[in-house]
Amino acid sequence: MEGSVKLMNPALAKSHERCHLFGRHDRLVIDGQSFRVERKVKDSHVLQPVTGDLIAEDFFVVKTDKEINGLIRSKRMRIDEGYYSKALGILRARFDDSDLTDLSEEDLRTVAWKKEWCVRFLDAAANAEGRWRPRRTLDDCARFIEENADRMDRWYLDTFGERRRPGRRLPGEVRKAFDYPSSPALKKWLAKFIAGHCRMDSFRPRYSNCGNRNQLDQRAAAVIAVEVQKFASILKPKMTDICENVELALDEINKRLPQHQHVYASDNAVRRRIHALDPFMVDAGREDSDYALRKYTPVGKGLSITAALGRVEMDDWEVDLHTLIERSAIWKALTPEQRKLVPRVRMAFTAGICCASRAIVGFNLSINSPSTATTKPALRSVMVDKTELAAAAGAQASWHMHGRPTYVATDGGPAYGREFDDAAMRANISRVIPEQDPRMRGTVEAFFRYMKRLCRYFAGRAFANVVERGDYQAEQLAALTVGEFYKTVIVFIVDYYHLRPHRGLEGRTPYGKWMELEKAGLPPAPSEQQLAVAFGLRRKDRSISKHGVEFLGISYNSLELARLFALLGQKKVDVIIEPEDLGGVFVRIPKQFRGRIKGVPEDQHFLTVPSVDGTGKGKTLAETLLAKQAVREFVKAEQAAGRTIRIDAHRHFLDLAENVRKRAAIATHEITEKTLDLIEARIAFSGRAGLGSVEHAAEEPEGDGLGTVIAISTRRRVDTGQKPLPSPESPHEESSPKPKPFGGSMNLYDGDDE
Template sequence: MIRFTFKKGLVFREGLKRWTIIGRTAFGKVKLECDEGEPRTMSRDELYQAVLLNTMSIDEQSLNVDPNVLFTAVPRDLSTFPKHHQQSARRRHIYMQRLTDSFTDTNAWIREQTAKIAAEIGDTVVPSVSSIKRWWRQYRYTRCVTKLTDRRTNSGRRRDDVIQMLFEEAVHEIYLDPQKRSGQDVYGSLVEKVNQYNKNRPGQTPLACPVESTVYRWLRNLDQDIVDAARLGKDTADRKTRWVKGMATADFPLHRVEIDHTPLDVLVIDLATNLPLGRPWITVAIDRYSRVILGFYISFRTPSAQSVLQCLKRAILPKAGWGKIVDLHREHPGYGIPHLVAVDNGMELHAEAVQMVCGEMGISMLYCPAGQPEFKGAVERVIGTIQRSVMHKLPGTVFSCVDERGDYPAEQLAAIDLKTLTQILIKWIVDEYHHTPHRTLGMTPAEKWQQGIANVRIELPAYPQQLDVLTGLPESRTVWHYGVELDGLYYNNEHLQVLRSRARNYRTQVQLKRYEDDVSYIHVFDDEAGSYFKVPVTQRFANYAEGMTLHQHLLIRQRTRLTHGNKWNDEHLLRVKAEIQSMIRESLRAKKLRDRKRAASLDITDSEQVFSDESSDRRRSRNSSRPRIRESQQPTPDSFDMGQIPDLNGSPNPKYQGDARGY
């Protein structure tokens, strides 16, 4: 049997209309909204009655919109009813038991048998024929005593519909408000509304206003969750009703890996200028079972799909090479493909690139509710430990709050560059954190990992180089005789044209991967071979694309179009490239910390420079290939004023993050 409860997101169909539950009122009614935006309010009884009468039906696809919609129910037993209702139900049950075997729906027979039973049990009040028939209709199919309880448990004096309407108006206007006005204010508003209502109906019986104590009783019966959310704020109301649900469990290593990101509480400097660049972001992946930190990624960019993918790559790969980065006394034990990755609900984690990579590696993704960090508490706690145990002890720390920082001159004392910060964090993770007893585990994370892998197989990618391709940004393009075009750059080679020659009419759509840190090549998927192959940028753009990041290219293309419109050429691109790279170098020396941090984000300053020798070599060659512009060398008359470098934080493509490309 499919069960449901009235939860947010549940959909009802009424003819061609779809009504979605969007919340509830303080009076216990359900708020609905159709696809066209029309609002509607119904009580739960009215809504379910519409389902019973087939005027509305439940959309079963919406049952999984939230795991809270589905529930397992245990029927109510007799002990949950008041004592007098229990006694009444047992009395009725005696009559039903005696009449069940030979029940006949005739008044004379019922009257005769009922009198006999009443005499036998000493019941002075003999039930009427209509009562016996009503009890029988409730009892005959289920033979359940709880069906014989008095159904008028919630009965009481019915409020006048007009008074109810005026009371609801007063509550919405006065009571459900952050000003926290009192019940006396609600009563005063209700009196005014009743008086105004009576003035508008001369000659008719005036409506009597309820007394103040009655209004207070009605206010106490309001849905407290709704009242608290309106008067105290949703977060405060949630904390007020929060309860301990138990920790998320993991039964073995890599069963559940949690990922989250935050700005580090330390200012990082640029080695060339010795000026602070700002607080970098860190993305951390932790194994829930053992609390082993599997990997991390540090960058000056705000979190994006690339941040998550780079962190996931570091988490999967073995850490044998970490000893070459910094002198370590121990080895990092953690690696392998996780079974499930728990992340928050940020836009960057819903990106197609992240979902595609996890899908290709068979990793399940769990999106935790927004604003509820307890759903991935392990990574939240370890980030706090990193801040307190490492960052707050470094020169240039900004601490976690203004009170802790006091008059500490963070910018003046900043002395740690990104490479040194990465090395410090590696050493702390491997030599200290993994070998410090964990209060919850009762042992160290390293010991818990070794204990867990004794009976579990750790899986690794058969082709590790595939991870570099998988962490690329996915695109789809049509192959032409000149290759494929991506943001004004053309990529082509013989292998790509072979794919085109296989297609009918020489037109084929291909799946490809591009990279944020290098636009000089892409990888294209060959359906027949079942693998990716590398396609370089065409010779026309070879000099321009050398050492060029995707963010820089998009910025150059944007500025070129703003200046030259559709009449730009390759020479304009090269000129703007040189000017923007000069601006980046100058911005790294800027007085404002914000400008220096923005320049660092455009220059792809991240922890991958430390982790990957190949990446470091590529970036060193990229830096050496940039044209050096002396301070005395001013832009030519054909040049133009570039202005300040705009902020291109996050992914450069709306498909991956959702920010504007600007052209």
């Protein structure tokens, strides 16, 4: 597009073996055997086998990145991120981006312990309907500790599987069974927690602050404080000059003091205080104020992210281009009059960008306005390889950038509401919401400026306001169909944007930067089952019966579910639906029953339950709902009332093969959990699928009758004089003794009924 910029040849941008970078708390399960990563040497991972709570200290297994990729493709390997650190998962919070990954497991548990005490105290203090609202006084803290110590002991035991260590041994006092805080300690924790804006970082250990930091004599400190200010002078003195000035000033003081009371200060003490001066004030004094302003005024460089997928920014944008809602082949066959009737729309584009490499890793286009149904597929695409999708769109370069991001930064709008937050949490992704300022997500905003350049090349471009648009008929001049624009955007991202030198990368391309960062290793991508659980639609409080669980008239059952039913009884469970394939659901195992189901390991939290007889296999949620007349009538009624119900995502307009859409995780629906709740509440679905398959007759019965009676209810008495019809299975049934019907009286004798 810009002739002066030299682009990389897209044909050379091909993917290679993915490099992995596992954390010290990750668990790798290979063919049922658990491993813990000990270290990585170049492209090889040194693994330690783990059996239960025992780690093989003297035995190691080495797996290269190529071998790990092969195990993942063959589905012989599962990666459980952060499995060996229960505390780290508990400390994940919605708006808290405290980085505690460098702490040990013991320190993480201590942070969780202090945080839980503070949260419970503040909840009790804010509960206006409670029987007692504690205040932050020593007496109230003591009473709160006395009432909640046993509950906290039980919480810690249930969470980590062991009790807190006993309290310290103090002379004349009984040692505590576990180290619950004293009232002054709890009051101090609350002050720290509130002063730190209720962030977990408030309880980070401050070992570096230990020791006496005020060993310098106060008279020497006063002299140093005066002399070091002279360092920020237009005379530009050196640090050695300041040290000599301090020494001369202390000599004048020592002349008036006895020998044993002389005051001294080392050169290092003086230099430390010089380094502690405000750099801006030092440069303003030694140079001038204009120099300092030019040096320290921010230029929009943004955050410094050094790891691939360390931070992914997501946002949505209404495309500045009107597109045609019709397939390309049909549009070409329409007459001019018919083309005028085709609706036009401005699509909603949701993008996710890796801040370290500037590569686009998340992508979704929708003909509807942004919602959680459009942002969740974009987040899911961050963790899916999109190379096949790029090839289907006509791109030459590879689009293999994917993986589990460490942080996802979004705004606080409704498109990133509760469902998006739940999906990110289930995918083990920390979500942060910066201040309500687009500049706090400047990386993704800068990419949208590139997209605006693309829109200028096509007819049907939208403008910012009516004055700028003038007499330009944007909707009437729309020339691209939805499918054509979808493929154009993919080719633009993969073959142009990724291969174009980027100013924010000092002239390197996003593709080249990604390949450079990838050599250090990438975080593991979730498995297909983990993605289905994270991004599926949750159905809460579903009953289990002998027929299994039911959804939209489809029954799901398995041997493991039957065993769970025997443990649960009338209790209800949560079920997660995979909208792209109703051939199976995921049933969440309640915490108290994990490890009690035969054949299901304790660390497995969900049961994969197939549909009975494969009834729902290959069916999507959208087509199943729209096949029901009651749903279609309900959608029309809601639309007539001004309440739009979105079900189908109209992905057939993309002109992509179905297998390509599935492998690229392109959603076929735009249904939210709230919408599905509304449909299920209003529409009565009837029917229940049987556990067994239906057996049809091999031959049609002869004659026009209803067929031959093969059984008569034993509760129904036959009229006198009427002979019962013989059974087709035993023609000589009359000569055999007849069984006693339950319809008659029952006794314990061998005689006939009286």
